[in-house]
Amino acid sequence: MFKDKKVVFSGVQPTGMLTLGNYLGAIKNFSSFSDEYRCYYCVVDMHAITVRQNPAELRRRTYDTLALYIACGLDPEKNVLFVQSHVPAHAELAWVLDCYTMFGELSRMTQFKDKSAKNADNINAGLFTYPTLMAADILLYQAELVPVGDDQKQHLELSRDIANRFNGVYGETFVVPEAYIPKTTARIYSLADPTKKMSKSDENENAVIRILDERDVIIRKFKRAVTDSGCEVRRGEGKEGIMNLMSIYGAVTGKSPDEIESEFSGKGYGDFKLAVGECVADALCGVREEFARLSADKKYLEEVMARGAEEASRAACRTMSKVRRKVGFTDRADVR
Ligand code: AQP
Numbered sequence: 001m002f003k004d005k006k007v008v009f010s011g012v013q014p015t016g017m018l019t020l021g022n023y024l025g026a027i028k029n030f031s032s033f034s035d036e037y038r039c040y041y042c043v044v045d046m047h048a049i050t051v052r053q054n055p056a057e058l059r060r061r062t063y064d065t066l067a068l069y070i071a072c073g074l075d076p077e078k079n080v081l082f083v084q085s086h087v088p089a090h091a092e093l094a095w096v097l098d099c100y101t102m103f104g105e106l107s108r109m110t111q112f113k114d115k116s117a118k119n120a121d122n123i124n125a126g127l128f129t130y131p132t133l134m135a136a137d138i139l140l141y142q143a144e145l146v147p148v149g150d151d152q153k154q155h156l157e158l159s160r161d162i163a164n165r166f167n168g169v170y171g172e173t174f175v176v177p178e179a180y181i182p183k184t185t186a187r188i189y190s191l192a193d194p195t196k197k198m199s200k201s202d203e204n205e206n207a208v209i210r211i212l213d214e215r216d217v218i219i220r221k222f223k224r225a226v227t228d229s230g231c232e233v234r235r236g237e238g239k240e241g242i243m244n245l246m247s248i249y250g251a252v253t254g255k256s257p258d259e260i261e262s263e264f265s266g267k268g269y270g271d272f273k274l275a276v277g278e279c280v281a282d283a284l285c286g287v288r289e290e291f292a293r294l295s296a297d298k299k300y301l302e303e304v305m306a307r308g309a310e311e312a313s314r315a316a317c318r319t320m321s322k323v324r325r326k327v328g329f330t331d332r333a334d335v336r
Contacts, residue, residue: 007175008033009143011042011084014061015051016200018068020209020280021188024251025149029182031073033145039079040141040312041069046084046091047133050126051119051201063301064291068211070304071290082308084137089316093136094129096323100166101132105158111151135159140316142175150186151197153179170326174319185251191225194240212288215281222277223270233264233272242269249276252283 010030012022033039043065048058062083069081084090106112106128116123126133134155138146139162146156156179163174190196192207202208206224213221227241235243235257246260249272255263264272294301324331 005036005038006145007141007143008037008039008145008147008180009042009138009141009177010040010147011044011047011137012065012069013044013048014058014065015048015053016061017210017212018065019188019198019200020211020248020284021149021198022200023072023211023284024185024188024248025182026147027069027072027074028185028251029147029180030069030079031075033147034075034078037145039074040143040315041074041079041081042084042137042312043069043082044084044137047130050124050130051115052122063298064295066301066305067291067294068287070294071287072211076304076307080308080311081304082312083305086305086309087140087312087316089140089313089320090133090136092320093140093316093323094133096327097132097135097139097162097166098129100169101129101135101158101162105161106131109158110154131155131158132162135162138177139163139174140319141312142315142319143177144175145180146177147180147182149188150181153181166326173322173326182251184247188248189240189244191221191241191244194226194244209280211284212291213284214288215285218281218284219274219277222273222280225273227269227273231268233267233269234261242272245272245276249279252279 008030010026012018012026018027030039030041043062045058045062066081066083070076074081109131112128112130115127119127134152135158138159146152146159148156156177160176163176167173167176188198190198190202190204190207191209192204196207198208200208206221209218209221222245225241225245227245228239230239233242233246235246246257249255249260250257264275
């Protein structure tokens with residue numbers, strides 16, 4: 001169905017109920033590629049277990065994340081939607097790429113340092129090699145473009161380095177991917193601490209807007225958002241909280257920072273926070289309704305997963321057989 005199109009790949013971990021950061025930084029942009037590119041969007045459950053998960057919850061969240069993809073506008077007829085662990089080639093290529101990735105490179109990854117600090121009792125090897133699994137996810141599909149928030153920029157750079165290194169040794173094997181990072185919503189910050197990324201595993205619920213939060217919850221959380229002691233809605237030093245709200249308001253309404261500043265000139269933070277809360281609640285209302293419908297239809301989600309895994313496996317196998325040949329593995333009986 002997608003012959004000769006360039007490829008987009010991205011994924012989201014089913015590690016919690018998705019946030020406005022996941023939505024504005026990543027998922028909202030996914031559907032804009034569907035006409036022009038062959039798009040693979042994955043629920044990355046293998047990445048999720050680098051941090052200890054409750055198995056029943058991980059399973060439920062995997063279905064929920066797939067349902068959210070569709071509710072956010074990803075049409076399974078136009079995009080390959082699938083679950084990472086359903087395509088074993090991700091693990092297979094990750095191992096090969098592990099052998100072309102340096103210990104020093106992985107040691108420099110800031111996400112590894114942050115997550116090690118947060119999970120001091122479980123600094124496992126998977127957490128360390130997370131970026132090579134991510135490189136495998138992307139390189140397996142020969143993706144040109146990877147839409148992500150800017151926290152993933154460093155991992156993307158490493159994926160490019162690994163691809164270039166492998167191509168340098170064996171000749172053209174992988175397409176070298178580019179990150180697609182949205183300009184104004186590259187990083188949405190916590191509502192409780194506007195110097196910190198909004199993160200789905202944040203323990204403070206007031207810090208995070210969930211895509212599925214009810215309207216009144218969204219408005220209440222924005223009302224409580226930490227700002228500063230001033231009263232003008234404008235950009236400036238020490239105004240990280242207000243600037244975060246301006247990015248969110250701008251992304252949802254399409255208004256520029258100048259337009260937002262003049263719209264709220266002479267009005268206080270209270271009016272602004274209410275306007276941000278209302279526009280976000282309005283934007284997410286349709287997603288919530290569609291999610292409720294889809295998540296009740298497990299059979300349909302399983303059909304989408306099965307179709308996606310089949311389609312993804314076909315593309316993944318093509319790359320894997322190339323890789324196997326290049327590194328010197330003998331042919332398997334089933335492909336001889
Ligand atoms: N706050 C954010 N602003 C912009 N983009 C964001 N993304 C995540 N948070 C923000 C982008 O969402 C995509 C999926 O993220 P992920 O689930 O793979 O992992 P993450 O980046 O580790 O997200 P979280 O929410 O912080 O998860 P936990 O708490 O489980 O570690 C990525 O493209 C990411 O850039």
